[in-house]
Amino acid sequence: MLLPAARRDALLDRLRRDGRLVVKDVALDLGLSEDSIRRDLRELDAAGLAVRVYGGALPASPAVADYDTRARVARDSKTRVAEAAVALIEPGATVLLDGGTTTLALVDALPRTFAGTLITHSPTIAAALLHHDAEVIMLGGRLFKHSAVACGAAAAEAARGISADVFFLGVTGVHPSAGLTTGDADEAAMKRVLAERAAETFVLASEEKLGAASRFGILPLDAVAGVVADLDGDAALAEELTRAGARLIGTGARRET
Known part of the structure; x- marks a missing residue:
């Protein structure tokens, strides 16, 4: 079982690689619940590392900094x-x-x-x-x-x-x-x-x-x-x-x- 930090790193790697992330697909690939993936995405969104969209997430732009x-x-x-x-x-x-x-x-x-x-x-x-x-x-x-x-x-x-x-x-x-x-x-x-x-x-x-x-x-x-x-x-x-x-x-x- 991946630890929460490792899960979030894996999600970020997928975002960088694929340009998008679908909750159902990632949950299936990692053997985790969709709720766990959604919870991780909420945290990544709050940290400015991803943008949550319906069904998944997109890579967050660094151009929103000050x-x-x-x-x-x-x-x-x-x-x-x-x-x-x-x-x-x-x-x-x-x-x-x-x-x-x-x-x-x-x-x-x-x-x-x-x-x-x-x-x-x-x-x-x-x-x-x-x-x-x-x-x-x-x-x-x-x-x-x-x-x-x-x-x-x-x-x-x-x-x-x-x-x-x-x-x-x-x-x-x-x-x-x-x-x-x-x-x-x-x-x-x-x-x-x-x-x-x-x-x-x-x-x-x-x-x-x-x-x-x-x-x-x-x-x-x-x-x-x-x-x-x-x-x-x-x-x-x-x-x-x-x-x-x-x-x-x-x-x-x-x-x-």
Whole structure:
């Protein structure tokens, strides 16, 4: 009989390997009761290591950590995603930028001479654009400090007054079955409003977000124009995401459509 700690380690190994966990299957394989597996999953969920869903669990995204911690995670991957995303921006375009550390990397990759219009609901992103030539429009509202973005009714109302050619959407999870997710319900709602205001939406998906999920859904994979994904040669996950409706845009030498 596996001890509780060993059971939880086994469950995490399966999540990392398979990208999902079905309670009935795991209980049968390990010779344990479904109640025991559910209890372990509740503990893993409470510890931020898994996301419970109907019938099982999905891998939890590490991208729900605090802002300073996220800024230190997967820096090279975020740079690759940012450079691929900048290549999608047409000269003179009106670009809507989400908050988050991958979007901040996009700002770093964007030439300062870009002469279009940049709209954001993130004071952090707006401040990073101070020395760019582009016109910068900032949407206000209640500050959601975890992601340094404006959310709530005032922010949503402000967003409904603008329109953009392209929106770069930040997420904490990109998963074949869970779709595009984030860790806060109000932030998820704000992201949906912003996506409605752009002709095209592209997801910024650095490596730590791929194959992971968070609590609140934003959009299904087939509701966006593309996912700029730093998959690092993970052909199995790429195939699953494509089957689920994602149009993948790779980074660097791995770029594809």
